[in-house]
Amino acid sequence: MAPARAALTALSQRLFPAPSVFRSKLSPSLWAGVTSDSTKTLQRVLQDNHNKWHVYFNEEGFHNHASHHVLATWALGANAQLIQAAYKSNEQREAFKSPEPITKDNFYAHLGDDKYYNSYMEFFRRALEQQGISSVLEEYFFAQEANFPNDGHDSRLMLNRLMDSLYHPMIHIGYGLEFGLPGMLVEGLAQAAIHQALWPAMTPPSLWAEGSPVKSSEYSSGQHIFDILADMAIDSNFARIVNPDPESMAILYHTYFDHQVAVLAYAKRWVVDTASTADVQKKLEELVWLVTLIYGVGGWKRDAGFEADFFYMHLVTSSLFLSSYVNHLSAASLKKLLESYCTFALMWWVARGRPPLDIAGFFATDIPTSSQMSAVSSDALTFDAATSTAAPPNPWLPIINSTLIHPDNHIAKLQRALAHYSTVYGERAAGQEDFARTKLIGAEKLDGSLFIRVAALSAEKLGRVAEGEKASDWYRDGFYHTA
Template identity: 45%
Template sequence: MPPRTTELDKFFPLPSEAPSNKAPVRLAGFSHKSGEALAKALQDDHVKWHAFFNDFGFHNHASHHLVAIYALGANSTLIEAAYQTHVVYMRPAFESPEPVNATNFWKHLGKHDFYYSYLKFFRDLLLKKDVTEVLEEYIFSAKANIGGSATEGQPRMLNRFFAAVVHPMIHIGNGLEFGILGLVAEGLAQTAVHGDEGNRLIPPSLFELQTTSTSSAVARLTASLPLLTLSTEPSANWAARVDGKKAGIHAFTALARILADLRFAPAALGLPSPQGQSPIDLVQTHVGETLINIVAEWAAELEGDNVSTAVIEKKIEEVTWLNALIYGVGGWGGRQRSQNKEFNADFFSMHLVTSSIFLPSLVAHLSPRSAAILLRGYFTVSLVWYIVRGRPVIPVREFYEGTTDKPVQPGEPQVAPADTTLTPEDVSPNPWLPIIQTTLVHPAEHLCKLQRSLLHNATLYGARAAGDFAGTELEGSELLDGSLFIRAAGLTANVIGWLKEGQKAGDWDRSGFY
């Protein structure tokens, strides 16, 4: 007799295959047993603990940690040990002041104490409707953003989806990538109780131009098409016409224009912001219109209701490289301003990298028009956080001269290689392997997410050659190649600590680049 299936089992099954062939590859090492341990821990987390572990709205990261190490090959014992590091600081789940239903859904947006009621609402809804329908209706529709007769004001759900350094997006992305509906429900509930940050930076016109309805079947058909791999031919590809449309500016050109414009300097914006004032509000007040115009130039190819998979793939690659560049090269360029002289592992920029890997899984569940809105909004938020953190310099040439694409773990090998070893001087012939090994057992829950993201980027884009990005306005872009990701991963490991190899734990930098 098969085991009895409970409702929680429907929401937290064993992980399934990712919905896109551009989602991260899972490393060998996971098993049925580790999948069971993951599902059990996620169910326990869902039932016992709140989404925020304090009154400041700090996030429960347990699920992010567990799915990341599962995907990196963690066994069941390690998954359980990782979960216990979170249990010690969690806040117990609690009932909301009143239930949320279709009538009062829009009334309680932004209120943390209504998380549990929104969670129940989305759990029930996801049992009745396809996840695509729910995402389209509650995140990407005109009603969910600019309102209508049945809503109060402008809900701006897409802004909430990107709030708090894109935490709701990350949570939903995890659920979609691993086929875990409970995480999608949690992420949607988190979206509803976050604030509408940057509420003037995503133009209402994006939603006014939508068609009146979106067919889930059309979305699925589009998602089923294989995402195209871009040509690795050098620079002219970034200025070419795509599907008959004039290409927008490259993401690196947008970054270069922000770097060159003194209006985006921290001092001009009043950054770091005074106590109690939102730095994002400062950005949208002082340079909001300029930023919207830059984003619009980048998003030129995303106009219209039927954006092709080729354009979507091109824009995903651009924003992925952009965020890795901001974190890696920006963190290295700003190192002299931080206490750590090697690398400023900025806590906020790191989230831009870890969120980018979920774009393919999200796009696989969206209509072409909503996928375009997702990318435009995400690109906006990525640039906003770059500006908010102090607009660090991006010294590409100096970065490549001063870092290595062959980082090695500290300490000498206990056993000398045999003389017949092909390259006995290579302590780590594949530098990713020791980085993944030490990352798996590190208690810093953000480290596994970052290194998994950088590994994924290297898997997709590691073959990019210097010269592929020539022609953008960013100084030194012609030097960028696929080694960017391992260089950033090695710098991060050195700062956060090789614990497995005996180093003490380090920490992320939160001081910024002001």
């Protein structure tokens, strides 16, 4: 092997070792099925993706999801053949050399310019080797210098870039944190640097106000996110958001400009006390229910069924990685991350039309969580002699089977997140006081079946391909009023 190629191979192996999983209640466990062969295939395709392809697969800035797809399927127990097939199914754009290197001196000069992706990767690779991920995140994304230097008269907005474009940079870095993969960290950090910060008001200078406490005195324990949702749901300012051109994404920017001040005011009522581990865990749980309600219940109507919204889906998939940041950030930076994440989630709810959340109707409706199995032995415990069928003993198993072989590169991320939330929160019974005492209409009906219900609706809408159904696509029209 030529020396240059050998050096590249050695570097790739350092960047993408076998994944290691940090064990905590809020971090997902691996599903049964992971093997040495599947792990080696995963490493090989991650290295290939890193060396060959740009993080955007086209000139419009659409994201390369290959690494997300293969990591999610690997973690769900996919075999080596499926991991390879998932990698090949993703459209890509060849990587290219940047116009010049990125250094400390010009780091902020090329933000938002995807031509500098490779140079930002090399910059962050060296920074990670010298500083480690916690120090890099603090210096380049959470420090005031990285966001609003010169007393706020200049803006670099690195935290905003981390959240930009449906949290894609945050997700990418999150995979690196969850699985201990330096290569994913390098790619994700560089991806954040080339994002645009299109909703700048969502991370205001006040986050870096001198002496800003980790714990807020205005809301000593913070308002429950359901109380904030309830107030936003009846706010007439959001009542009739009209999209004049369904073929254009301009509505996302119109709603941002029209409603940024109001959304930010609501978001400021949600406060995280990061000096308290218990409050961090509580607020992480609130975010899980928030994003699942927006995607699952917000996408459902009693008479119209379910629409699996492409944009709201990203709220669920991104939320899975918040817990991976907890052990890598200072209390002050973790507060900025979680509160900014919530702000963006509320803005997305409004930007897509703020659909109503009919919780009572959703839970009063019989939502089949699985289809019937055929060719079941009459010895089976759940065998139905009248139909010669039986319900799947675990409704998650057929959902995950279809997920693993589905051609879409987002569905595995979604179902992995929902399955994990079902594991952590699935035992919750309806009527518990912390939900019932909030102002959100129907909150007393919420129970842990939310996650399997939403997963089943998503599987049905996208196509249960393992059961012979055709693959379908995400809903992109939004929930706007007609003019």
